[in-house]
Amino acid sequence: MTPNAKSTTHSSRGAILLRGFTRRCPRCGSGKIFRHWTSIVDDCPRCGLHFERESGYWAGALAINFVCVFGLMLVIMGLVLAFTLPDVNVALTLGLMLPVALLGPVVWYPFSKTIWMAIDRAYLQRMDRYEQPDE
Ligand SMILES: [Zn+2]
DSSP, X not given: OOHHHHHTTTOOHHHHHHHHHTTOOTTTOOSOOEEETTEEOSBOTTTOOBXXXXXXXXXXHHHHHXXXXXXXXXXXXXXXXXXXXTSOOHHHHHHHHXXXXXXXXXXXXXXXXXXXXXXXXXXXXXXXXXXXOOO
């Protein structure tokens, strides 16, 4: 363990979540954890945290990605309906929602991974008293 990693072991939940929303390592805050937009490195280059804790670990990131993109689509649809009812403009609705449906999962992909790691570290690992912290 590097000295820097030890100093970030007891970060606040807010700090951990902020790192997740800014595509950073949840333990040390390093911002160099992606090779490119869709490829995360296996281990943090600064603190050595192994990101994929177990097989199937990224299912949580997939759920976060789905909820965020689908939620944005619902907001867009709600706004279009609110401003166009009773004459709903289907072309406008599709024109706004289709790009979100196609590009949203890709744009949101790295954020969903780091947010998932942050939620896991800030809340889930602390809830289970039998959990072995990966410090
Ligand atoms: Zn790190």
